Amino acid sequence: MKAWVHHRYGTPDELRLADVPVPTPREDEVLVRVAAVSLNGSDSEALRGYPGYARLGGLRKPRRPILGSDLAGRVEAVGGKVTRFAVGDPVFGDNLSRLGGLGEVASAQDRSLARIPEGLGFREAAALPQGAVIALQGIRDAARVAPGQAVLVSGAGGSAGSFAVQLAKLHGADVTAVDRAAKAAFLRDLGADAVVDFEREDFTRGGKRYDVIFDVFVRRSLSAYLRALRPGGILLFVGGPVRRMLWLLLAGAVLRPFTRKRIRLLIVRARLDDLREVAELTLAGRIRPAIGHVFPFDEAPEAFRLLVDGRALGKVVIDGTRTPSGRSDAAD
Ligand SMILES: NC(=O)c1ccc[n+]([C@@H]2O[C@H](COP(=O)([O-])OP(=O)(O)OC[C@H]3O[C@@H](n4cnc5c(N)ncnc54)[C@H](OP(=O)(O)O)[C@@H]3O)[C@@H](O)[C@H]2O)c1
Incomplete structure (x- = not known):
């Protein structure tokens, strides 16, 4: 073959x-x-x-x-x-x-x-399979996104991010999508309420704070992520340079009693029920x-x-x- x-x-x-x-x-x-x-x-x-x-x-x-x-x-x-x-x-x-x-x-x-x-x-x-299930397990299970919450998806124009934007909207969130300027119209079409061009703007310095930051690939410092989270908020990430991921997890856990902000690596679990669910959501026209x-x-x-x-x-x-x-x- x-x-x-x-x-x-x-x-x-x-x-x-x-x-x-x-x-x-x-x-x-x-x-x-x-x-x-x-x-x-x-x-x-x-x-x-x-x-x-x-x-x-x-x-x-x-x-x-x-x-x-x-x-x-x-x-x-x-x-x-x-x-x-x-x-x-x-x-x-x-x-x-x-x-x-x-x-x-x-x-x-x-x-x-x-x-x-x-x-x-x-x-x-x-x-x-991979993108939609990562997004489902992140938005629904790990972050438990609730109506009215402010959710930021970084890497929103890619595989997992494009599903995370749609699922966060489905859960009633106000969604900010971060990716390249060329993807802005595409991201709005997926349902994003606001779009940030990462080449021109640093979302951690924009003044807005989020209940959930879903980052497909961590690139920022611990202090930057903490600055962009509301008290009680959570940073969820799925990939990134190994040293940065370990540092975020370690330092985030040590500082958590003081910051009241959680930092979590989402490790995707192979659950066929989740795969079936994203297929059903697609057939029902709720995500695409x-x-x-x-x-x-x-x-x-x-x-x-x-x-x-x-x-x-x-x-x-x-x-x-x-x-x-x-x-x-x-x-x-
Ligand atoms: N933890 C687990 O169990 C698990 C399982 C599977 C996969 N993963 C991880 O999931 C991650 C990838 O997710 P994916 O498949 O969604 O990737 P993807 O399809 O490549 O999407 C990444 C998106 O991020 C955008 N981007 C690039 N630089 C950015 C920046 N500075 N700020 C914001 N967005 C930026 C990319 O834009 P451009 O393409 O235009 O650059 C692209 O749209 C990988 O790191 C992978 O290892 C983890």
Whole structure:
């Protein structure tokens, strides 16, 4: 089968289209013929090998050379212990532990996958898993956003952020979205009440204070975050340079009795109920995967370039289906 592989950390130029063996599913795995895969910040981090956690299991070179964790497709074969799926079932999920979505066929853990509900296309299904579940677990569970609260989402124009803006609105919050100026109209369209261009304005110095700051990638100092939080407020983050994350957690915990402000790393839990919930919310029209770009399989490096260069709007989807000519057809 064809797959995009990278054997060194670096830029999208490291990606090569190669012929590789079709994976053999282990007992608890499902072989999925990939119809669509969406990219997340975690994919570009795994390509670059930065921050440090992106090299877990592969310090010098990538342990899993085929990227792509958010995938959707049809079951091609199942391992001996898999009872939930049969050949031909449409499935989707975040295959973060195995990756492989940038191959024509990927092996995924049974417990990472759910059946795609009727009415949801492959592209939409692929756009949901990682970003929407991070946002759901952050906004609903960790921050428990309530009506009337002031919520700031930093990195709002990307994968998790575009869902966090919509979910915070759904919970009745007043939402400020931080990202590049070029994404302002896109962010307002997602429901943001206010938009901050991070290249021109520092939201921690704007005077406004927030009950919840949801930052997909921490870049600011502890004092800056604390300044921007209201008493009783919470900073939730999901990624960032390792030393900065550790410092924020440690110093935040020590100072908490004095500041009355919480700082928390959101570690995403693989819960299929949450995956099903974001799919239901999508089908009900309450949120939408903001798919800004769709690329054919053969142009996967271009999709990565968009992400790495800071030109991506919301979700970037790669259509996994290939025709003999090498171009791709829409799967849905
Ligand atoms: N904790 C966990 O369990 C877990 C699990 C999975 C993933 N993650 C982490 O989640 C993080 C990525 O989230 P994602 O997939 O949503 O990333 P993403 O799609 O790359 O989105 C990041 C967004 O932030 C914007 N941005 C860049 N610089 C900014 C700045 N200074 N201020 C505000 N926004 C800025 C980006 O704009 P441009 O693209 O235009 O630069 C982009 O729109 C990664 O760090 C990943 O490791 C954590």
